[in-house]
Amino acid sequence: MTCGKMTRSPNRSCYSKLRFQAILFLLAQRSSMGNDLIQIGNAPSPEGVTSGVVSASNLAPAPALAGDGKTFYLETFGCQMNVHDSEKVAGVMMARGYRPVDSHQDADIILYNTCSIREKAAQKVFSRLGAFRKTKGSDNKIIGVLGCVAQQEGERFFERAPQVSLVCGSASYPQLPDLLAQVESGNRRVMGLDLDTEDCFETEFTRRDNRFRAYLTIIEGCDQRCAFCVVPMTRGPERSRSGSSIIDECHRLVDAGYTEIQILGQIVNAWRDPSPVGWSFAELLARVAEVPGVRRVRFTTSHPRYFTPDIVQAIDSHPALCDQIHLPVQAGSSKVLARMLRGYSREEYLEKIHYIRNAQRAISLSTDIITGFCGETERDFEQTVSLLSEVEYDQVFAFKFSPRPNTAAVDFADTVAEEDKGRRLSVLQEVQRQIQLRRNQALVGETFEVLVEGYQPRLGQAVGRTTSNKVFNFPGEPADIGCYRQVTVTSAGPNSLVGERNDDRRLMIERRNDFGLQVSGRDFAEW
Numbered sequence: 218m219t220c221g222k223m224t225r226s227p228n229r230s231c232y233s234k235l236r237f238q239a240i241l242f243l244l245a246q247r248s249s250m251g252n253d254l255i256q257i258g259n260a261p262s263p264e265g266v267t268s269g270v271v272s273a274s275n276l277a278p279a280p281a282l283a284g285d286g287k288t289f290y291l292e293t294f295g296c297q298m299n300v301h302d303s304e305k306v307a308g309v310m311m312a313r314g315y316r317p318v319d320s321h322q323d324a325d326i327i328l329y330n331t332c333s334i335r336e337k338a339a340q341k342v343f344s345r346l347g348a349f350r351k352t353k354g355s356d357n358k359i360i361g362v363l364g365c366v367a368q369q370e371g372e373r374f375f376e377r378a379p380q381v382s383l384v385c386g387s388a389s390y391p392q393l394p395d396l397l398a399q400v401e402s403g404n405r406r407v408m409g410l411d412l413d414t415e416d417c418f419e420t421e422f423t424r425r426d427n428r429f430r431a432y433l434t435i436i437e438g439c440d441q442r443c444a445f446c447v448v449p450m451t452r453g454p455e456r457s458r459s460g461s462s463i464i465d466e467c468h469r470l471v472d473a474g475y476t477e478i479q480i481l482g483q484i485v486n487a488w489r490d491p492s493p494v495g496w497s498f499a500e501l502l503a504r505v506a507e508v509p510g511v512r513r514v515r516f517t518t519s520h521p522r523y524f525t526p527d528i529v530q531a532i533d534s535h536p537a538l539c540d541q542i543h544l545p546v547q548a549g550s551s552k553v554l555a556r557m558l559r560g561y562s563r564e565e566y567l568e569k570i571h572y573i574r575n576a577q578r579a580i581s582l583s584t585d586i587i588t589g590f591c592g593e594t595e596r597d598f599e600q601t602v603s604l605l606s607e608v609e610y611d612q613v614f615a616f617k618f619s620p621r622p623n624t625a626a627v628d629f630a631d632t633v634a635e636e637d638k639g640r641r642l643s644v645l646q647e648v649q650r651q652i653q654l655r656r657n658q659a660l661v662g663e664t665f666e667v668l669v670e671g672y673q674p675r676l677g678q679a680v681g682r683t684t685s686n687k688v689f690n691f692p693g694e695p696a697d698i699g700c701y702r703q704v705t706v707t708s709a710g711p712n713s714l715v716g717e718r719n720d721d722r723r724l725m726i727e728r729r730n731d732f733g734l735q736v737s738g739r740d741f742a743e744w
């Protein structure tokens with residue numbers, strides 16, 4: 218056995234060398250990150266801006282800042298990709314000299330980053346704009362609508378909401394500085410709606426709002442044509458970033474204090490390295506996990522069609538890859554899946570689940586489900602319920618089918634009544650609640666590493682997440698925020714775990730250190 222592979226019973230000289238290196242690593246962590254065991258993230262700056270890759274204070278002074286201290290307010294609806302797009306849009310605004318504010322009343326420019334995945338989500342921006350129209354003194358403000366609803370409505374937005382001056386879909390974000398320049402020069406109907414692009418939105422500066430988890434988009438757009446989904450029409454064709462630019466960003470995130478990275482893409486596992494290096498998605502995961510200082514890597518959303526065994530092998534061989542996979546199934550009936558144009562059957566999906574369940578580590582599984590898709594019978598729905606019992610997911614995101622413009626399903630005649638969609642949704646949620654309760658209660662007595670993300674003073678409780686993405690509450694203190702803690706489960710509900718700290722226990726959890734060697738969790742605990 219070589220030193221590099223040694224984990225549980227190293228010979229003495231290897232063990233001391235390894236321990237010495239682990240101590241050096243931890244000293245480096247301490248000196249660069251403060252006094253606690255592992256302190257992550259950065260405190261928000263006085264402006265309320267977290268300095269992940271950029272903050273107001275570390276922006277290089279840009280020549281002739283067009284914003285010149287004017288203010289902007291940016292509100293985001295929808296998925297994590299939208300949240301991260303907004304972080305980048307905020308970076309673009311700040312690089313132009315604009316200052317973020319927390320309310321639209323205080324803003325010179327108001328931006329809404331919108332979601333149109335379901336009708337309800339799409340309506341939110343119109344209700345915001347409606348209320349805004351009534352606000353006195355809003356005449357001098359510039360209002361921009363970004364994202365999926367902007368792309369979907371296009372020029373019609375100016376008719377529907379004349380107070381809007383900028384309409385920009387996500388595929389045009391690389392042109393945002395030019396579009397803003399037009400708005401700044403007084404143009405009141407500025408549009409960025411071109412979907413024919415090969416560019417990804419890479420910014421020089423990104424404002425990071427999450428102190429603990431850094432989002433990193435690796436692939437934009439979507440080339441699937443699921444019958445229910447509006448995304449390919451609103452986000453444009455698939456385009457992957459190069460592996461080297463992704464790894465460079467990971468290094469910058471670690472330098473900024475992050476230890477947890479969440480890799481994003483509409484179909485994240487469709488990523489292919491466009492550079493001659495040609496990494497696969499599984500190779501990319503391994504490379505990200507090997508970046509010194511990266512301790513947790515998550516990725517979402519995976520499509521079952523591209524879910525290959527090498528992804529599970531990468532998780533098995535890289536402890537920094539989290540024990541968590543989100544694999545949307547959408548329905549349990551092969552007939553409905555075919556109608557949805559998902560590209561897999563129930564049986565093929567279950568094969569992928571089989572690889573995951575055979576991993577060396579227990580991997581938590583979550584999924585998305587749509588109830589009441591066109592043509593779904595009671596018998597089809599029962600198959601979705603039986604799939605839940607067969608897979609035993611740790612979390613399910615379920616939605617009633619909502620017909621979307623420009624999708625294949627909008628023309629399907631065999632629609633399901635709203636009442637049936639809603640009833641099926643409730644049945645499904647109750648079945649899943651029982652599964653989660655049982656699965657979580659089976660964890661009582663086990664100890665997990667928790668990255669603490671918050672503290673509730675009223676309850677004296679710290680709250681964080683396990684690598685499997687379970688929410689964990691335990692008696693703690695504000696100083697726990699940003700630290701990794703060992704916590705033992707004492708009780709559990711369907712949506713979270715409750716426990717107590719157990720940092721002294723000698724856990725033999727393998728962790729990578731900075732030198733690519735393996736050390737046991739006990740080294741971290743003793744140190």
Ligand code: SAM
Nearest residue numbers: 296445446483518545585586616617618619621
């Ligand atoms: N790109 C991912 C994929 O194809 O698996 C999904 C991303 S989408 C933002 C998140 C979820 O919204 C989907 O997995 C699906 O369950 C749900 N969804 C999408 N379109 C929908 C629609 N028209 N009605 C209801 N739910 C929908």
